[in-house]
Amino acid sequence: MPYCPKCRAEYRPGIRICADCKVKLIAFLEPEEDNWVNFKEIYISYNELEAERIKALLEENWIDCIVRSMRISPYPLNIGNFSEHRIAVDEGKLPEAIELIREAIADEYISPRGKFKRK
Numbered sequence: 693m694p695y696c697p698k699c700r701a702e703y704r705p706g707i708r709i710c711a712d713c714k715v716k717l718i719a720f721l722e723p724e725e726d727n728w729v730n731f732k733e734i735y736i737s738y739n740e741l742e743a744e745r746i747k748a749l750l751e752e753n754w755i756d757c758i759v760r761s762m763r764i765s766p767y768p769l770n771i772g773n774f775s776e777h778r779i780a781v782d783e784g785k786l787p788e789a790i791e792l793i794r795e796a797i798a799d800e801y802i803s804p805r806g807k808f809k810r811k
Contacts, residue, residue, distance in 0.1 A: 695721045731758055731780040735793055737806040743777035749796055755785045778809075 694703045694717035696710035703710070708717055737743040743759045750757045762776040781789040796802045 694719060697721070730783045731756075732783050732786060733760075733778045733780045733809045734786060734789055735779040735806055735808055737777045737779065737802075738775045739803070739805070740777055742802050742806065743779060745802055746779055746793060746796070749792060749801070750779075750781060750789055753788070753792055755781055755789050755792070757781045757789070 693705065694707060695701065696703070696713055696715060697718050698713040698715050699710065700721060701710060701712065703717055709715070710717060735746065737746060740761065743761075747757050747759050758780045760778045760780065762778065779793075790808065793802070793808075797804050
């Protein structure tokens, strides 16, 4: 299968140019670097559904993010750190992500019960 070296889209055999990027396709793609090391936690939500809502909001705005649950599965506790859902984003997108979350709180899209992580 041919691939676009720029957007990494996969094409059917016989296609030679990427329809989006207008570059010549290649036979194989090199593995992507592991960029997760550049992610920083920015926000803590105490509600799993709200954390997923924040994740969806960030991804709709082209900001990659990770939601990490601090819950220990055999213990369904909703107290202290056991109820935390931590949202991390790429360092290069920190200001945009923080602003989007602040706007979402102001617009009451998410509740103000979560908190921003201190640097």
